[in-house]
Amino acid sequence: MTVVLTTHYLEEAQDLCDTIAIVNRGAVVVCEPTATLLRRLDTRTVVVTPAAPLAAPPDLAPFEARLRADGDLAVSFHTGKAGVEQVIAAVRAAGVPIKDLKTEEPDLEDVFVSLTYAAPDTSIPA
Helix, strand or coil: CCCCCCCCCHHHHHHHCCEEEEEECCEEEEEEEHHHHHCCCCEEEEEEEECCCCCCCCCCCCCEEEECCCCCEEEEEECCCCCHHHHHHHHHHCCCCEEEEEEECCCHHHHHHHHHCCCCCCCCCC
């Protein structure tokens, strides 16, 4: 059975659909199984809750580190180039004591933005 669902609620589509088509400016950009679509981005984020508040994010090059409003340190990395273990080692080497941590994977919204944000405008001018 096939059910066609059109929605702007990407979380809903991610949870409900086995296959997702992304349409941008009237053209189908991609139509793939949801799991395949979510693997298109090779980025992950390690979210570290430091044992003590940080005044600024440490330099964790080559990783991208930023402080969140709640005081957590979000460290993004490319899974093809590094793993969680290297991220944790970099955080420790920067002298950040770790109270807790979790990982975040890209969601459908991240994939949607990557596929449509920089796409050229092919619409016909009015």
